[in-house]
Amino acid sequence: MKIKKNRLILFVFALIGFGFYGVHEYFRSNKDVSGLKENFRMRADDMIQAFATNETVAEKKFIGKIIVVQGKLKEVEKDEKGYYTLVLGDTGTASSVRCLIDTLHTNDIKAMQKGDSVVLKGMLVGYNADATGLLGSDIQLNRCMRMNEK
Amino acid sequence: MKKQLASLVICILLFAITVNAQDKFFTKKGKIYFDASAKMEKVEATNRAVISVIDIKSGNIQFAVMMKGFEFEKALMQEHFNENYVESDKFPKAEFIGQVTNNAEINYSKDGEYTAKVKGKMQMHGELKEVEATGIVIIKNGKIELRSEFSILLSDFKISIPALVKENISDQTKISVDCLMDPLKN
Numbered sequence: 001m002k003i004k005k006n007r008l009i010l011f012v013f014a015l016i017g018f019g020f021y022g023v024h025e026y027f028r029s030n031k032d033v034s035g036l037k038e039n040f041r042m043r044a045d046d047m048i049q050a051f052a053t054n055e056t057v058a059e060k061k062f063i064g065k066i067i068v069v070q071g072k073l074k075e076v077e078k079d080e081k082g083y084y085t086l087v088l089g090d091t092g093t094a095s096s097v098r099c100l101i102d103t104l105h106t107n108d109i110k111a112m113q114k115g116d117s118v119v120l121k122g123m124l125v126g127y128n129a130d131a132t133g134l135l136g137s138d139i140q141l142n143r144c145m146r147m148n149e150k
Numbered sequence: 151m152k153k154q155l156a157s158l159v160i161c162i163l164l165f166a167i168t169v170n171a172q173d174k175f176f177t178k179k180g181k182i183y184f185d186a187s188a189k190m191e192k193v194e195a196t197n198r199a200v201i202s203v204i205d206i207k208s209g210n211i212q213f214a215v216m217m218k219g220f221e222f223e224k225a226l227m228q229e230h231f232n233e234n235y236v237e238s239d240k241f242p243k244a245e246f247i248g249q250v251t252n253n254a255e256i257n258y259s260k261d262g263e264y265t266a267k268v269k270g271k272m273q274m275h276g277e278l279k280e281v282e283a284t285g286i287v288i289i290k291n292g293k294i295e296l297r298s299e300f301s302i303l304l305s306d307f308k309i310s311i312p313a314l315v316k317e318n319i320s321d322q323t324k325i326s327v328d329c330l331m332d333p334l335k336n
Contacts, residue, residue, distance in 0.1 A: 026224065026226060027224065028224065028225045028226055029223065029224065029225055030221070030222075030225045030228065031225070059242060063218060063238075063239065063242060064218060064232075064239065077179065079179045079198070079330075080330055081181075081198075083179075083198055085178075085179060085199070098178065098199065100198065100199055100219075123218075125216045125218035125219040126216030126217070126218055126219060126242050126243060127216075127242075128201055128214050128216070128243065132203055132212070134174065134176070134203065134334055135176060135178070135201065135203065135334075138178065138201070140199055140216055140219060142199075142218075142219055142221070
């Protein structure tokens with residue numbers, strides 16, 4: 001009788017535990033990248049080169065990974081809704097690394113200007129090889145934040 | 151005389167390049183929002199890095215979007231979207247290449263709102279499908295804004311919804327596009 005009761009208590013606790021885990025998982029939001037370990041650290045120009053050399057290999061290696069990228073700011077863009085994108089790369093070429101700034105970290109980049117050296121951390125979400133020959137090829141990083149490094 | 155002729159040719163060439171450049175408008179900060187909500191659940195995501203180019207002379211238009219760039223409110227939903235539905239590791243990008251079929255009815259040099267009909271081919275999840283949509287072209291202060299809302303069927307792109315979550319995700323997905331485009335300068 002006592003064993004049966006203990007099993008029942010254990011079952012109820014396990015059920016509550018699974019319930020909490022399920023609810024937590026269901027409502028989990030995307031993690032701030034500041035708490036995530038970097039997978040790669042690269043210069044913006046080297047990253048552009050890696051994708052230009054072999055898009056398929058680079059996509060397999062970098063997409064979905066947390067990247068720390070260093071480079072010079074080509075452009076600081078603010079869209080009509082107030083979202084910031086920092087564009088890194090060589091001003092002599094149209095290709096760039098475009099870093100969409102996480103709204104949690106917007107205040108850290110507001111003072112940044114074209115030509116500044118910057119270190120950013122974010123998740124690499126894709127590469128668009130320019131088929132038009134007009135726009136330049138772009139590597140895109142989302143949920144980016146500025147690192148306190150030069 | 152030769153010098154003058156050379157200058158004239160250079161001027162004509164520069165003018166031709168400028169005119170050609172002004173025929174094209176682009177953005178890399180366009181927005182796409184999709185809604186595949188069904189009875190039981192809200193399934194929505196936004197991508198704010200849509201790349202788009204329009205040639206106002208020919209009406210040719212292109213869009214490209216990174217699938218992993220869609221952001222959901224819930225991380226679990228975003229993971230399922232990428233891993234189980236659109237398989238973004240295998241198919242990282244979606245593209246649309248088409249044409250504004252009533253391009254002649256739009257006066258791109260005059261501020262105003264115009265209805266645009268777009269027809270073309272959309273590639274997603276490795277499938278190519280013809281898509282038609284109606285939208286609005288807003289010409290203001292030398293910029294072009296494109297807005298459109300249309301629906302697609304996920305099944306057309308071989309994105310299957312397991313029977314277990316049929317009540318949560320709709321096959322018919324509403325897509326909203328909003329791209330504010332600047333003139334392309336060479």
